[in-house]
Amino acid sequence: MHYRGLLYRALNPVWAREPLSGEGARRFGGRFNPKGTPALYTALSIMTAIREANQIGTLQPTTLVAYHADLTPIFDATEAQALRDHGLDPEDLAADDWRIRMREDGKAPTQRLAERLIREGYAGMQVRSFAKGATAADLNMVLWTWADGLTFVDDEGRLA
Template sequence: MPEAGPLTLWRAFVPRWAHLPLSGEGAARFGGRWNPPGLPAIYAARELSTAWAEYNQGFVQHPAMIAQLELSDADLADLTDAAVLEELGVAEAIHRCQWRDAMERGLVPETHELMRRLLAEERGLVPETHELMRRLLAEERGLVPETHELMRRLLAEGRHGVVYPSIMSPGGTCVALWRWNDTAAPRLAVIDPEHRLPKTPASWL
């Protein structure tokens, strides 16, 4: 269901991209838990501490740019709610999905590309031929992570993203957003009242 009011989020990302705080191209390049390569996505957290923990993934503490975001009018599937998981027919174990392993075992760009087309289709619907092609490619070339399959379903229902529990910060919650700041999409803004973020890479100089 759409959020009742603006949602405050925190995003930690590589300082080099400080001039693009609302870009999802990094996730599109490598893929993530809730998006295949080729599909832009914003990953953020409900809590500042969670954003930091997710950014570092429990390893070396890297330098980061941290921005506060405000998300409005988003229809997010709250996967931290057991009732929502039950309604979707999804087990709680999806939060422990080994999505990296599934991708490494053969998930191919063609399959991801077809998922990405969901964003371009009106109301998130995909022609039956696209769906058949996606299934055949997945069967022939490799496995689709369970989280990516659920992402496809939710996009088809018109959802903009998901709320899910943090693995790196127990008790924390994260948001993966697939659509923002385009037609009929939620509004995502960065909180920068004094305009301290650079506008271009050259702004650092």
């Protein structure tokens, strides 16, 4: 699929000056990127971005940013058959044990999916949010390649 529109991230203020880096995800790994693979975890709505960034405990200091996106190809993980064609079911994406699997097996199944999609040339993946309080309508866009299709919105140079 082709995605054109706004995307949002709620960043830890430590990373706010580098909203296009993907460095935190590269260092630690995430549900949809193994350690060593940079990724930007973005959301299609502001509220989803805030839910994603504050999943543990009470709301912590957060810097909300927006991007203009024009990205292709994007794998649509909300399509169950497309996901099954890549060896996973929707329930596999929601598994809470991905961190344990990453530690015990080296990579979680969702990280292996990301590696396959990257090899196939996907820039990213649209996937539902699994943050507390999220519904099927809350969507994320996980990006592995974004240099040519993502523009950070900071018209007034506030993070410069």
